[in-house]
Amino acid sequence: MKTDKLVYxxxxxxPQSFFSLIGRAEAEAEDYEFKSVExxxxxxxxxxxxxxxxxxxxxxxxxxxxxxxxxFYARFFxxxxxxxxxxxVKKWRAVAIYPSRSVExxxxxxxxxxLETGLILxxxxxxxxxxxxxxxxxxxxxxxxxxxxxxxxxxxxLVQNATLTQVDLIEQIVSYKFPKLxxxxxxxxxxxxxxxxxxTQFYKDIYNEARKxxxxxxxxxxxxxxxxxxxxxxxxxxxxxxxxxxxxxxxDKGEIEGKLSTVPIFRKLGLSDEAIAExxxxxxxxxxxxx
Numbered sequence: 001m002k003t004d005k006l007v008y009x010x011x012x013x014x015p016q017s018f019f020s021l022i023g024r025a026e027a028e029a030e031d032y033e034f035k036s037v038e039x040x041x042x043x044x045x046x047x048x049x050x051x052x053x054x055x056x057x058x059x060x061x062x063x064x065x066x067x068x069x070x071x072f073y074a075r076f077f078x079x080x081x082x083x084x085x086x087x088x089v090k091k092w093r094a095v096a097i098y099p100s101r102s103v104e105x106x107x108x109x110x111x112x113x114x115l116e117t118g119l120i121l122x123x124x125x126x127x128x129x130x131x132x133x134x135x136x137x138x139x140x141x142x143x144x145x146x147x148x149x150x151x152x153x154x155x156x157x158l159v160q161n162a163t164l165t166q167v168d169l170i171e172q173i174v175s176y177k178f179p180k181l182x183x184x185x186x187x188x189x190x191x192x193x194x195x196x197x198x199x200t201q202f203y204k205d206i207y208n209e210a211r212k213x214x215x216x217x218x219x220x221x222x223x224x225x226x227x228x229x230x231x232x233x234x235x236x237x238x239x240x241x242x243x244x245x246x247x248x249x250x251x252d253k254g255e256i257e258g259k260l261s262t263v264p265i266f267r268k269l270g271l272s273d274e275a276i277a278e279x280x281x282x283x284x285x286x287x288x289x290x291x
Contacts, residue, residue: 003144006173007064007097008036010140011048013165017137018050018062022095022121026137031057040086044079061094070105072096077114093119099145100126131157136166143173151177152189159190167192256282263290 011018015034016026032050039045048062061080065072080094098104101124108115115122125145128134131154134142139158146154155174159167174186181189259280266276277284 002066003099003176004064004066006144006176007066007141008048009172010144010169011062014137014140014169015050017140018060018095020135020137021097021123021141022060026135032060037083039079039082044075044082046079046083049083057091059089059092061092062097063095064097066099066103068103068105070107072105073108073111073115077111093121095121095123097123097125097141100124136162140166140169140173143170146177148177155190159192256286260286260290263287 011034015029015032018034019028020026031053033053035049035051037046037049046061046063048064050060050062052059061076061083063072063076069075076094076096080092083089084092096104104122104124114120125141128138128142131139131142136158139154143151143154143158151174155170158170162170170190171183171186171192174190175181175183178186178189259282262280263276266279267273271279273287274284277287280287
């Protein structure tokens with residue numbers, strides 16, 4: 001994965017990082033949707049657009065440029081103005097993200113005045129302040145351009161008290177920088193443990209969502225199994241009592257099946273089968289049977 005692709009990954013899954021990077025309040029991210037936009041009737045494509053939910057707010061065009069391209073601004077501005085024409089946008093800003101000044105095009109002929117209007121913000125990631133004076137989200141951008149010798153310490157610092165989303169992105173960045181390391185080796189390098197994941201708000205949100213899915217699925221499965229078991233028991237002991245007892249059995253079976261359906265979700269979160277069995281209160285053999 002190219003480094004500039006990692007930038008768009010950050011913008012997509014952690015949009016607060018963009019607003020922090022340009023000196024805005026991270027809370028503003030709630031008022032925007034981040035999208036990639038194909039411009040009509042052209043071969044141009046804007047990889048990053050923060051589209052405001054309100055027409056009175058600013059539209060942000062974002063481009064990560066990690067290789068020298070003397071035609072970059074010509075292409076970027078052409079895409080922007082086509083977008084302005086097609087979507088009738090009145091208020092806008094453009095942000096160009098570079099790893100360093102060395103990859104920014106050297107000739108600005110025809111674009112000097114536009115670059116000086118204040119509509120264009122150029123960000124050089126290697127010039128960002130130290131971790132102790134920037135937010136954790138901005139620190140992720142610093143990690144992108146950190147050397148192999150400095151990256152492990154920066155990553156370890158960022159992991160502390162990080163959300164699960166931040167931890168996942170840190171893992172991906174470190175994996176990109178050290179492609180020969182396995183996922184477990186990356187976790188070990190960063191000191192990431194399952195207990196750390198279980199304490200994060202993101203994990204709790206996923207867990208609560210999974211519990212809702214379990215409950216809903218248990219009800220559905222319980223209805224099916226309840227009727228089925230109820231019919232069997234009803235023949236022997238009477239329709240009324242049979243349906244009642246059968247439904248209860250069906251609900252129990254449906255709840256277990258509902259729990260087991262969430263096992264892949266927790267595995268994606270990096271939890272071991274033993275930890276999942278404990279969280280769902282099921283035998284480890286049941287967890288291991290899920291493929």
